[in-house]
Amino acid sequence: MPLRPTGLRPTGVLLAVLALFLGGVTALAPAAAAAPAAWSPKPAPMTTPWTAQVSRDNPLPEYPRPQLTRPDWANLNGIWDFAVTGKDAGQPASFTDQIRVPFVAESALSGIQRKITENDKLWYKRTFTVPAGWNGRRVQLNFGASDWRTTVWVNGQQTGAVHSGGYDAFGYDITPLLNGGTNTVVVSVFDPTQTGGQAVGKQRINDVTPHPGGGIFYTAASGIWQTVWLEPTAAAHVTRLDMVPRLSDSTLRVTVQGAGISGQSARVTVSSGGTTVGTATGAVGSELTVRITDPHLWSPDDPFLYDVKAELVSGSTVVDSVGSYTGMRSISRGTVGGKQRLLLNGKFVFQTGTLDQGYWPDGIYTAPTDDALKYDLQKHKDLGFNMVRKHIKVEPQRWFYWADKLGLLVWQDMPAMDTRTPDTAARTQWEAEFDQIIDEHRSSPSLVMWVDQNEGWGQYDQARIADKVKAADPSRLVDNMSGINCCGAVDGGNGDVIDHHVYVGPGVTSPSSTRAAVLGEYGGLGMRVPGHEWSPGNGFSYEDQADAAHLNNRFVGLIDALRLQQMPTGLSASVYTEITDVENEVNGLMTYDRQVVKVDAARVKAANQALIAASANPGGPTTLPTGLKSLRVTTPGYTDRYIRHKDALAYTEVVNSASADLLKNDATWRIVPGLADGSCYSFESRNYPGEYLRHRDFRVHREAGDGSALFKADATFCAVPGQGGVRLMAQNYPGQYLRHYNAEVYLSVPGGSRAADSPQSFTEDTTWAVEAPWAP
Numbered sequence: 001m002p003l004r005p006t007g008l009r010p011t012g013v014l015l016a017v018l019a020l021f022l023g024g025v026t027a028l029a030p031a032a033a034a035a036p037a038a039w040s041p042k043p044a045p046m047t048t049p050w051t052a053q054v055s056r057d058n059p060l061p062e063y064p065r066p067q068l069t070r071p072d073w074a075n076l077n078g079i080w081d082f083a084v085t086g087k088d089a090g091q092p093a094s095f096t097d098q099i100r101v102p103f104v105a106e107s108a109l110s111g112i113q114r115k116i117t118e119n120d121k122l123w124y125k126r127t128f129t130v131p132a133g134w135n136g137r138r139v140q141l142n143f144g145a146s147d148w149r150t151t152v153w154v155n156g157q158q159t160g161a162v163h164s165g166g167y168d169a170f171g172y173d174i175t176p177l178l179n180g181g182t183n184t185v186v187v188s189v190f191d192p193t194q195t196g197g198q199a200v201g202k203q204r205i206n207d208v209t210p211h212p213g214g215g216i217f218y219t220a221a222s223g224i225w226q227t228v229w230l231e232p233t234a235a236a237h238v239t240r241l242d243m244v245p246r247l248s249d250s251t252l253r254v255t256v257q258g259a260g261i262s263g264q265s266a267r268v269t270v271s272s273g274g275t276t277v278g279t280a281t282g283a284v285g286s287e288l289t290v291r292i293t294d295p296h297l298w299s300p301d302d303p304f305l306y307d308v309k310a311e312l313v314s315g316s317t318v319v320d321s322v323g324s325y326t327g328m329r330s331i332s333r334g335t336v337g338g339k340q341r342l343l344l345n346g347k348f349v350f351q352t353g354t355l356d357q358g359y360w361p362d363g364i365y366t367a368p369t370d371d372a373l374k375y376d377l378q379k380h381k382d383l384g385f386n387m388v389r390k391h392i393k394v395e396p397q398r399w400f401y402w403a404d405k406l407g408l409l410v411w412q413d414m415p416a417m418d419t420r421t422p423d424t425a426a427r428t429q430w431e432a433e434f435d436q437i438i439d440e441h442r443s444s445p446s447l448v449m450w451v452d453q454n455e456g457w458g459q460y461d462q463a464r465i466a467d468k469v470k471a472a473d474p475s476r477l478v479d480n481m482s483g484i485n486c487c488g489a490v491d492g493g494n495g496d497v498i499d500h501h502v503y504v505g506p507g508v509t510s511p512s513s514t515r516a517a518v519l520g521e522y523g524g525l526g527m528r529v530p531g532h533e534w535s536p537g538n539g540f541s542y543e544d545q546a547d548a549a550h551l552n553n554r555f556v557g558l559i560d561a562l563r564l565q566q567m568p569t570g571l572s573a574s575v576y577t578e579i580t581d582v583e584n585e586v587n588g589l590m591t592y593d594r595q596v597v598k599v600d601a602a603r604v605k606a607a608n609q610a611l612i613a614a615s616a617n618p619g620g621p622t623t624l625p626t627g628l629k630s631l632r633v634t635t636p637g638y639t640d641r642y643i644r645h646k647d648a649l650a651y652t653e654v655v656n657s658a659s660a661d662l663l664k665n666d667a668t669w670r671i672v673p674g675l676a677d678g679s680c681y682s683f684e685s686r687n688y689p690g691e692y693l694r695h696r697d698f699r700v701h702r703e704a705g706d707g708s709a710l711f712k713a714d715a716t717f718c719a720v721p722g723q724g725g726v727r728l729m730a731q732n733y734p735g736q737y738l739r740h741y742n743a744e745v746y747l748s749v750p751g752g753s754r755a756a757d758s759p760q761s762f763t764e765d766t767t768w769a770v771e772a773p774w775a776p
Contacts (some may be wrong), residue, residue: 006738008323034716036712039079039098044108045210046361046534046593049515050368054109059100060371064144064227065169066401067443068241069323074131076185076228077101081125082112087190088121095125102144102230104221106208107364115208116222118192119703124224125186130178134160137232138260142171144226144396147365148191148198155179164429166191166199167394167415168436169226191222194418197426199291199433200358201392201415202582208616210535218357218583221365226396234312236260236318241310243443244475245328247297247345252278256310261285263313264319268557270326271307272296284312297345298327298445300386303407305445314404318697327404327445330487331477333496339509342477342497344409344448350615351409351573352559352608353647354380355389358395359582361534361592365393365626373403376579381406382601383589388518389575392416392454394437403446411479412441413451417458427460431468438472450476451520455483458679462492469493482520488719503542506562506734508677511570518573518603519566524587525560527551527598532537532581532591534638539586546753552600553572553759554751556588559607561735563614564720564727569621569679574661621679622719626671628686628773630655631739634725637762642667642774643693643745650700650745652694653772664774669693671770674716680731682715686775689756695730698754700738722767737766 044051057078063069081095084105092684103110105122118124130139138288141152141159144529152159153178163170177183192198193205205354206215228447240257256266270278271291280288296304303381308324332343341348356376360367367373380388387409390399394415416427416432434452441447450469453459459481466480481500491498497518500509503596505522528542533539543552554574562574579586589604590597617711620706633641633652641652644667654666665687674680675692683693691704692715704709716731717738728738739748746756748766 013675027285033626033676039111040109041100042108042113044362046532048360048368048372050372051109051362053371054099055367056099059109060102060227060366060370060544064229064397065142065397067324068238069396070231070321071233072131072134074128076126076128077148078452079126082620083123083536084114085121085123091188091353092123095123099124102223102224102226102365103366104147105223105359107362107366108219108370109366113208116191116220117205118195119754120190120222122191122223122403122738123186124189125184127182127184130181130230134232138173138175138235140171140231140233142169142229143224143285143393144169144228146170146187146224146226147203147221148188148196149189151188152222155183157596160183163766164198165433165436169397169440179754180516185410187591190224191220193220193222196430196761197417197422199415199417199430202359202360210538212535212538212584216539216585217361219364221435224366230332234260236262236264236312236314238266238310238312238322239486240439241308241322241324241443242439243326244325245295245307245330245445246299247295247328249328250292250295252292252306252328254280254288254290254308254310256284256312258355259286261312265530266315267311267313269309269311271309271694273586279420281313289500289637290420292328294723295328298329298404298407299345299349300407300409303327303405303445305333305404324443325404326443329445331409331448331475333477333484337620339570340514340516340572341618342516345360348409348615348618349386350562350567350571350573351518352562352611353385353389353409353411353573353575354579355381355391355575356388356579357582358393358399359580359592361583370398371454371719372594373399377406377408379482379590379597380579381691382605383599384605384612386608386612387411387414387573387575387578388458389451391578392403395764396454396712398442400441402448408446409448410444411449411451412437413454413482416454421512422458422460426458430458430466434465434469435472438469442473442475448476449479449496451479451482451499453481453489454497455487456489457489461491463494464492464558466492466495471710479518479520488653489757493580504558506558506566506574508573508732509571510583516572517570518575519562519571520575522574522606523555523576524578525551525554525558525584528586529591529596529598529611530718532596533586534581534583534592538584539581540584541587545751548600549759550751550753551598552603552751553762554749555599556603557735557750558606559604559611560750561729563607565718565729565734567611567620568618569718598653622721624674624681624719624770626681628776629770630667630772630774631672631683632671632725632764632769633772634722635761635768636637636707638740641740643740643768645688645702648702651743652740653743654747659741659774659776668773668775674717674718674731675712676709677718677731680716680718681728683717686773695733695738698747698756700745700747722764725767727763727766728768738739738768739766755767 082099480495524542713732
C-alpha cells in the first residue's frame with residue numbers, strides 16, 4: 001500500500017496429521033524452571049477473543065509443520081528465561097526476565113512488551129530433557145522463524161551456523177551436543193529492523209503501546225515469533241517434499257529431499273479415504289511421477305486434499321516415514337475472449353481477495369492461538385472472497401495449511417526491505433531468504449502467485465528477480481512489482497501480471513498481449529468503531545465512512561463496478577485494502593481486535609459471489625447504438641423526463657411532442673466512441689457540436705473542453721447493464737454513475753456522502769433508456 005494515506009489511489013494419513021495438529025505433544029517443562037510464578041503477560045492494548053486463551057506453559061501446541069509430519073515431537077514453546085543486552089555483548093551472566101515463546105518481546109503476550117532497537121540483543125534460555133523413547137535417533141531442534149540474526153548454543157556449544165532471516169524456518173541436528181540428562185539451550189537474536197538492510201515488511205521501531213501516527217507501518221517484531229520444537233529422526237531422513245500437480249497428464253510430481261542419505265530410495269503413496277490412488281518409487285532428490293486417475297481437483301469451491309506418505313526405504317526396511325497432503329490444481333495465464341486472463345484449472349475464475357497484513361494487537365506478528373490464525377482466513381470465506389494477498393509478511397506453515405484446507409488462493413509477497421535502495425549485502429541476503437521461502441512453501445496448493453516487490457520499496461533488478469523466481473518455481477504465477485503505477489515503482493516489464501494500486505479505485509487496469517491485468521490494491525474505506533480503536537481518535541483511512549450503511553453501500557458499489565465494468569474489459573483479480581484494521585489504520589472490514597465485523601457479511605458475500613460467477617462468462621463491454629439519441633429517465637414516476645443541457649449544465653426535464661424545438665434539441669445527443677476509451681462512449685450535444693457531457697466536481701456539465709487527457713476521461717462513460725436500460729459509469733471513476741437528482745444530473749457514488757449519493761432509488765436514478773432522438 002502507498003507510503004501515504006492518499007495517492008493513486010479427509011482421512012488416512014491426513015486424519016493422523018489432524019490428530020497431531022489438534023493435540024500436539026505436551027510441551028517439555030523446563031527441568032529447572034527459574035521462578036515461573038514471576039512471569040505474567042502484560043495488558044494488551046486491545047484484547048482479541050483469544051487473548052485469554054493462550055496457555056502459559058504450552059502456547060500454540062499444534063504440530064507446526066503440516067506438510068511434513070512425524071508422530072514424535074516435543075514443543076519448546078512456553079516460559080523461557082530472557083535478557084536484553086547491548087548488541088555487541090556476550091551471553092549475560094544472569095537472565096533477569098522471563099518471556100513466553102513464541103511471542104515477540106514487543107508484544108503483550110510475551111510478558112515483556114518493550115521497544116527493541118538496533119542497539120539491543122535478545123537472549124533466551126531454557127532447559128530440557130530428551131524423552132527416553134528417542135534413544136538411538138537423531139534429535140533436531142527446529143525454529144519456525146526468528147527475526148532476524150539468530151545464534152543457538154546447546155550445553156554451551158554453538159550449534160551450526162548463525163541464521164540470518166526473519167521469515168524462513170531453520171533447524172539444527174543437536175545430537176552431538178546432548179549430555180544425556182538436563183540440557184540447556186541458549187538463543188541470541190539481533191534485530192535492527194529498518195535500520196538494517198534485511199527484509200522487514202511493515203515493521204518499524206516505534207513505541208510498543210498505542211500512540212498517534214505510524215501511518216502504514218507498524219510495531220516491530222523482534223526475536224523468536226514462531227514455534228520452537230524438538231523432533232527425533234533417523235540418521236537418513238526426509239527434509240522436504242516438493243510436490244507439483246500436473247493436470248495435463250493427471251500426475252503429481254514429487255521430489256523427496258533428504259539428509260544423511262546412504263543408498264536409500266524414496267517411495268511416495270497418494271491416497272484418498274484410506275484407498276491408495278497412486279504410488280511411485282525412485283531416487284531421493286529426483287522427481288517421481290505419481291499417476292492419479294481422474295483426479296479430484298482442488299479449488300476454492302471444493303478444496304479437496306489428498307493424503308500423501310513419503311518413505312525412505314532401504315531394501316525392505318522403512319528407514320523414515322512422513323505424512324503430508326496435496327491438492328491437484330493448476331494455475332496459469334491464458335487467452336480468454338481475446339484477453340489475457342488468470343486461469344485456475346484451465347478456466348478463468350476472477351480472484352477477489354483482500355490485503356492481509358497478519359498483525360495482532362496482543363501478539364503483533366504471532367496469532368495468539370491456532371483458532372485465531374484460522375479466523376481471518378475463515379472470515380475471507382464468510383465474506384465470499386476466494387483469494388488473499390499476504391502482504392509483505394510470511395505466515396507460519398499452519399496458516400498455509402488452513403488456506404489449503406479452507407480453499408483460498410494465496411498471493412504471497414516477499415517481505416520488503418526498507419524503502420531505500422539496498423546495498424549489495426542487503427540484496428544478497430534478501431534473495432537468499434526469498435529462495436528459502438519459495439522452497440518452504442512450494443508444495444502448498446493454495447499458493448498461486450509470488451509477489452516479488454511492492455510499490456518500489458527497496459526496488460532493484462525487477463525483471464531479473466521475476467525471471468529468477470519463475471525459474472525457481474515455474475508452476476506458479478509471478479508478479480514482478482505490485483503497484484507499478486504508484487510511489488516511484490518501476491515495472492520490470494515481465495512476469496504474468498500488470499498490477500496497479502488505485503485508492504479508492506477501482507481504477508482502470510488493462511491487460512497486455514503477454515500479461516493479465518490485476519488490481520493489487522484498492523479500497524481503503526475506513527470506519528472507526530468506538531471502543532475498538534488501537535489509539536482512539538488517531539485512526540486514518542483512504543476514505544472515511546460516516547457509518548456502517550455508507551460503508552456497505554460504498555464497498556458493495558466497488559465490487560459491483562468490478563463485475564459490471566472492470567472484469568468484462570480485462571481485469572482478472574482485485575485485492576481490497578484490507579481485512580482488518582491495523583494499529584492506526586482503520587481500513588479494515590473488521591476491527592483490529594477481531595471483535596467487530598464492520599460490514600454486512602451476507603451482502604458482501606453475495607456481491608463477491610456474483611463477481612466470481614460472472615467471470616465464468618465474462619463477455620465484453622455493454623454496447624450502445626451510436627448516432628443521435630435521447631436519454632430517458634427510468635425511475636418510476638419520472639419516465640417522461642430526459643437529459644437536456646441548459647446554461648451549460650445537465651438537467652432532466654419533461655419532453656414530449658408538444659415541447660419546444662429548443663428543448664428537443666437540448667435533449668438530443670450524438671453517441672460517439674469514448675474520447676478516452678473507444679470501448680466506452682461520449683455524448684456530444686446536437687446543437688453545440690464539439691461539446692460533451694462531462695463530469696466535473698461531481699456535477700455534470702456540457703463543455704467543449706481543452707482536449708486534455710483529463711477532459712477526455714471526464715467526458716467518457718462506460719455502459720453497464722441496468723434493469724430496463726443501461727447505467728453510465730465514469731470511465732475514470734468506475735463505480736460512479738450518471739444520476740438525476742432533484743432534476744439535476746450528477747456523477748454519484750454508491751454510499752457517498754453528498755446529497756446526490758442518497759441510497760434512495762439509487763439504482764433506478766442511475767438507469768437510462770436510450771431512445772430515438774427528439775431532434776433527428
